[in-house]
Amino acid sequence: MALRAALRSRSGLSGLLSQRSSCSSDIRMCVSPLLVPQERNYSTPPKIRVEFDQSTGVAVMHMQSPPVNSLSLDFLTELCISVEKLEMDKSCRGLIITSAQPKVFSAGLDITEMYGKSPEHCGAFWRSVQEMWLKLYGSNMVTIAAINGSSPAGGCLMAMTCDYRIMADNPRYNIGLNETQLGIVAPFW
Numbered sequence: 600m601a602l603r604a605a606l607r608s609r610s611g612l613s614g615l616l617s618q619r620s621s622c623s624s625d626i627r628m629c630v631s632p633l634l635v636p637q638e639r640n641y642s643t644p645p646k647i648r649v650e651f652d653q654s655t656g657v658a659v660m661h662m663q664s665p666p667v668n669s670l671s672l673d674f675l676t677e678l679c680i681s682v683e684k685l686e687m688d689k690s691c692r693g694l695i696i697t698s699a700q701p702k703v704f705s706a707g708l709d710i711t712e713m714y715g716k717s718p719e720h721c722g723a724f725w726r727s728v729q730e731m732w733l734k735l736y737g738s739n740m741v742t743i744a745a746i747n748g749s750s751p752a753g754g755c756l757m758a759m760t761c762d763y764r765i766m767a768d769n770p771r772y773n774i775g776l777n778e779t780q781l782g783i784v785a786p787f788w
């Protein structure tokens with residue numbers, strides 16, 4: 600009940616989605632082995648900001664990686680660590696994922712991660728993609744994608760891994776899988 604009430608509240612989904620085109624503990628870290636080598640680079644601003652409301656048990660995760668929240672290795676690593684930290688806090692029952700960038704929820708996988716990189720980097724990148732959707736899809740929290748902008752390809756994948764998706768009603772925002780258009784073949788999964 601508290602979760603439902605929180606989601607209806609101004610700090611919940613309605614508030615997030617009303618921003619149509621301009622958005623304006625001590626927990627010991629237990630990070631998956633896949634993520635350990637990818638520590639955050641503290642010289643750059645965080646790509647993920649989490650607000651957790653203890654009174655409602657709902658966390659809001661704001662993706663804030665300009666310009667379009669593309670899913671790079673760094674971004675995905677930060678996102679997965681944030682989800683893991685929330686998952687370990689048993690008082691957190693719901694997670695809303697949304698974008699702090701205007702007009703875009705997420706542009707999907709970061710295209711620049713897909714060429715000119717070492718095999719090791721490519722391996723780490725694709726593992727982080729897999730880790731992201733496994734973590735969200737397998738989460739014990741109620742997960743909601745508050746899609747306040749376009750969300751092609753990997754952005755759509757991320758939204759699909761959540762329990763619920765609510766998208767801002769704006770004809771300029773699109774969502775879907777466009778790999779074939781791009782000439783990318785989905786690998787054996």
Ligand SMILES: CCCCCCCC/C=C\C=C\CC(=O)SCCNC(=O)CCNC(=O)[C@H](O)C(C)(C)COP(=O)(O)OP(=O)(O)OC[C@H]1O[C@@H](n2cnc3c(N)ncnc32)[C@H](O)[C@@H]1OP(=O)(O)O
Pocket residue numbers: 666667669670702703705706707708709710711749751752753754756776777778781783784785786
């Ligand atoms: C390979 C599949 C394997 C897995 C199988 C599982 C099932 C399938 C699930 C997921 C598959 C995912 C594959 C991908 O995600 S591939 C990435 C595909 N993404 C796109 O095609 C999105 C392309 N971008 C856009 O359509 C637009 O940029 C949009 C997000 C709508 C925003 O438009 P707008 O606001 O007009 O902004 P710009 O187009 O001007 O872009 C601003 C700058 O951002 C750069 N950009 C955009 N997208 C990406 C990206 N994906 N990666 C890296 N960079 C990106 C763009 O180049 C601009 O940069 P600059 O200002 O320097 O020119």
